[in-house]
Amino acid sequence: MDNRSPARLRAALATAFCASLLALAACQDPAARAEAEAAARAQADEAAAEQAAADFDAAYAAENWVLAGAQGDVLLARWPDTAAAERIRPLHVEARARGNAAREDARLASLWAYNAEPLKGGTQLSAAIFSKENVDSDGSGAKPVRLIFRDHPEWGRSSYLVMQAGDFDCYGACRVTVTVDDAEPRRMAANRPDTDEAIAMFIDDERALWRMIDGARRLKVEYPVKAGGTRTAEFEVGGLDRAQLPAWN
Incomplete structure (x- = not known):
């Protein structure tokens, strides 16, 4: 039984899929090879974004707004066009706002x-x-x-x-x-x-x-x-x- 988290398992499967695509593309013409490489990169980006989204979700669930905001910043900057980015975008706006409020409260208290x-x-x-x-x-x-x-x-x-x-x-x-x-x-x-x-x-x-x-x-x-x-x-x-x-x- 594979004890890895769903996000990490998806990342591993995506890596294997990308490798098979690249091997297949090596036998094809340049245009097909470029298309296969682009598809492999997109698949890798989706997998990496899913892993980053899992970290964001954990921080959001723990109401660690500052950390969630920072993790969302990274995800949206590196993989802005992924499904994971689209999903967390409104949650990220909320996390950033709450994180800023928490920082301001801490500043005033100090x-x-x-x-x-x-x-x-x-x-x-x-x-x-x-x-x-x-x-x-x-x-x-x-x-x-x-x-x-x-x-x-x-x-x-x-x-x-x-x-x-x-x-x-x-x-x-x-x-x-x-x-x-x-x-x-x-x-x-x-x-x-x-x-x-x-x-x-x-x-x-x-x-x-x-x-x-x-x-x-x-x-x-x-x-x-x-x-x-x-x-x-x-x-x-x-x-x-x-x-x-x-x-x-």
Whole structure:
């Protein structure tokens, strides 16, 4: 009993068939020989495409969309006119789309950093993300802005921005403009603590901000700076793992 897979068995039979055709063609005139060789090549292409399609089918069935998309790319590039290519073409479109979505989800998730720090009275949890583009807040050059959600055992929950240079013009109190995806901008209260420990500005209603970005992909915060005027930091928030701060949900 032949234990080879159907696809590999078909490939072996096709190879034997091609060999017999070529042997027969050697005894014929040039035109017939060329026709036989073309038929042999077509048969070999069909067999190779079937094997590649079997690999594609396995990845598709396993919902490994990135791998299925790559295997389909190879099949369609090398054997575009085969029956196997025609069969997998619509499935390949779907696999490519899902693979691209999976890569984008992974990219967004990688933008967030989570930390659990043991402190007196409990554990401080935080979720932080850097701005999509650096921001020049004081004329010294563009630098990252970070958004942090923190759950502190003593101070409770808070959300705030941190800059590396310059300063917020928000001592005491100010208002910032927050925009989530394509929604209408929202004005929110904020404050800059009178401390030199960090260049930080708190957005007062941290629970509202946390809810606003649930299911969102993009957050923009426009804030005043001591250098004059306002600056805007944009964050790609779609990959937030909300389970990392369970008390917020």
